[in-house]
Amino acid sequence: MNEKELFEMYNKDVYRTCYYMLHHAQDAEDVCHDVFITVFRQDWQKVEYMKTWLMRITVNHCLNFLKRERTAKQREKRQFILTPQRTADPVDTLIEHVEESEVWAKWVHELPEKIRSAILLRYMNELSLSEAAEILEVPLGTVKSRVYKGIRLLRKKWDQARKQHQKGEMYSEAYGKSVVSSSEK
Structure with a gap:
């Protein structure tokens, strides 16, 4: 199996997991691409349980993305508290x-x-x-x-x-x- 075949076989599963975890299409697409970049940089051809391995990488990428996003939102929230609120x-x-x-x-x-x-x-x-x-x-x-x-x-x-x-x-x-x-x- 080559990289293109791997991508075509698992792209939908990886994207769907990203979308449902992140609930935003563009973020899901970005993280999905990051997942495959990570996979292709590793020795993926020796992996025995490909889908399980890919889903682990996907979930970890999504959780890391959410952590970064949460930190950014906390900064925004602090800034929001300092500004007058609208009705x-x-x-x-x-x-x-x-x-x-x-x-x-x-x-x-x-x-x-x-x-x-x-x-x-x-x-x-x-x-x-x-x-x-x-x-x-x-x-x-x-x-x-x-x-x-x-x-x-x-x-x-x-x-x-x-x-x-x-x-x-x-x-x-x-x-x-x-x-x-x-x-x-």
Whole structure:
């Protein structure tokens, strides 16, 4: 297998992992390219489990990117605190309907990094728990725990959204109006 074949075979998996971890297309593309540059600079032809090895490199690159980004955001936050704050946009200008897949992607993106990594490797890349543990360099039990916590957190968000939606429908049916919960104001 040559470099082009390796890239064509795994590019989509690497990009998808980057996108779901970073939640930004351009950043995902940049990190994806960095991953392949790193791979091609190493002796990749002797690697026995290519996908597992590539996913480990991908996750590490994404985590490093997020750490750098977090540091930059902390600097921005300090600067923001020193400047006068503007008032938020009115609630009625917010988008009312969002695609369900975008909501799920947002919820996954909001998970803590370690939990998000385990969820993405398990469900987006369809890796076994043991493969995810190897990539993340943690014990199998830790991956199981993180996946369980991630599912529990996502289910909680789903239940809250469903309850909010049901409350809105009941109000709308009773009064013929839409409702905005106090938590959204």
